[in-house]
Ligand SMILES: Cc1ncc(C[n+]2csc(CCOP(=O)(O)OP(=O)(O)O)c2C)c(N)n1
């Protein structure tokens with residue numbers, strides 16, 4: 001392990017990517033993630049990599065597509081409006097089974113929205129976003145350190161399963177500063193026997209997502225489905241806190257999970273036994289963990305998000321009516337205050353049935 | 359002893375294409391294959407197929423291929439070339455792909471001086487989707503979405519991509535040829551080869567526009583379609599090397 005350094009979230013993520021062997025970055029400026037391309041523009045040439053500012057996010061993701069097809073360890077980053085433009089490319093990459101990492105430092109939407117932190121892109125990230133039958137692996141780090149640690153993992157998962165992976169942060173995570181430690185990475189890029197790098201001494205290869213014969217596309221989609229099941233089996237990540245004796249369970253990811261952690265501690269000081277489920281992988285979603293907790297002694301769930309309620313749909317699916325699920329959200333760039341979450345918890349504790357969302 | 363004066367290029371696969379009778383995509387493929395053979399670069403070529411009738415170009419050209427989203431081939435080619443600077447990367451794009459949905463990508467690839475070769479098939483129509491108006495459709499020409507003929511008051515004017523791109527400093531080679539008769543095909547062959555050489559010499563972005571026929575969607579017999587290229591298209595789209603050639607014929 002190296003020593004601790006104080007770094008801005010966006011820059012730490014960029015540095016982590018480089019240490020994880022990323023050598024190609026294609027992006028387009030948008031707040032609140034500009035420090036990532038700016039850092040890459042400085043650092044990548046120093047390590048023999050390539051930084052390129054594309055003419056748009058549409059072009060950027062298609063450059064990523066080309067770079068991945070050529071076998072490069074490649075990434076891009078953006079925020080809401082830019083990520084929307086990248087959906088076409090993500091669908092093509094999923095279909096052509098190309099690996100890459102995409103960072104989304106979420107800002108509040110819809111439309112141009114605002115530039116402050118939000119979690120309003122959860123649906124877009126976890127439910128497809130682009131067209132077609134595919135999944136995106138999505139991680140929602142709750143601290144800069146976790147983002148740094150997940151970065152290397154994200155590249156490995158992308159390569160292992162030949163799939164795009166998204167790191168879903170938010171404006172807060174990108175802009176704040178925290179001490180971080182960069183682990184000693186063992187960059188281990190698997191041999192890629194499928195890339196298009198010139199047919200020298202082997203038959204020509206094709207990378208494509210087109211299957212005009214229905215039977216072939218059906219077979220391709222089911223093969224991908226099996227891959228996604230394998231990912232769900234192996235790559236689901238979740239943190240559980242205080243669930244052993246909890247009467248009430250908070251569910252939150254990313255920045256809101258940090259806040260919920262302190263809410264949980266405060267609640268316990270005042271005698272309310274509260275636990276926290278923090279999904280780290282948002283797809284695959286830790287459905288089983290939530291299902292088990294719902295089958296236990298917990299009286300109710302409270303999902304907290306910086307949105308009007310998106311992840312709560314997955315929570316309700318997992319709980320499957322067994323226990324009441326409640327919601328507290330702030331959006332538009334507002335971060336939920338601990339005391340407001342605590343107040344909501346007390347209301348839920350008073351009468352778990354009242355105002356349930358499921 | 360017999361001497362071989364003409365043979366099937368090695369890079370052109372021995373298969374029957376899906377193109378319509380009289381379609382000039384086949385001629386354009388052959389020119390690309392011949393250039394690759396002539397320059398001995400088959401082992402380091404990566405083609406980028408676009409969205410249009412030539413989406414399956416990789417079924418006919420025997421080299422590595424990546425299939426790109428509609429209009430994005432120059433961006434995909436950029437990604438490939440930046441990772442593999444010693445490879446030879448070319449895109450093969452129709453006019454809907456290059457001059458409409460992919461205008462930003464082609465202009466910026468040229469502006470950056472991206473060291474790629476672009477083969478641009480201008481047949482003045484959307485072939486694959488069944489004959490809709492293209493950005494290059496001539497004024498007055500009927501298509502399924504300009505049923506009364508292209509009216510500039512409503513649908514504007516056809517884009518001359520070579521003229522537009524040759525204003526960019528990053529564009530090192532810009533040329534337009536026509537595929538309507540053997541003499542012009544031979545000239546086109548030289549331009550295509552030159553466009554690959556330009557990349558090998560690391561000079562910058564290179565594009566060859568090939569005026570082409572789509573007899574099916576023009577509702578013309580193959581021979582009449584070639585006549586239409588010669589008489590109507592060439593009149594609007596002047597031929598020659600606009601930049602980086604031996605001498606401009608425009
Ligand atoms: C994003 C997107 N929009 C529209 C289409 C439908 N589409 C397929 S081919 C095509 C036009 C192709 O025309 P052109 O580039 O001129 O090539 P040609 O078929 O004439 O060779 C269109 C609009 C698509 N595949 N993707």
Ligand code: SF4
Nearest residue numbers: 377378381411485572
């Ligand atoms: S529709 Fe036109 S461009 Fe397409 S194959 Fe037929 S003739 Fe060629």
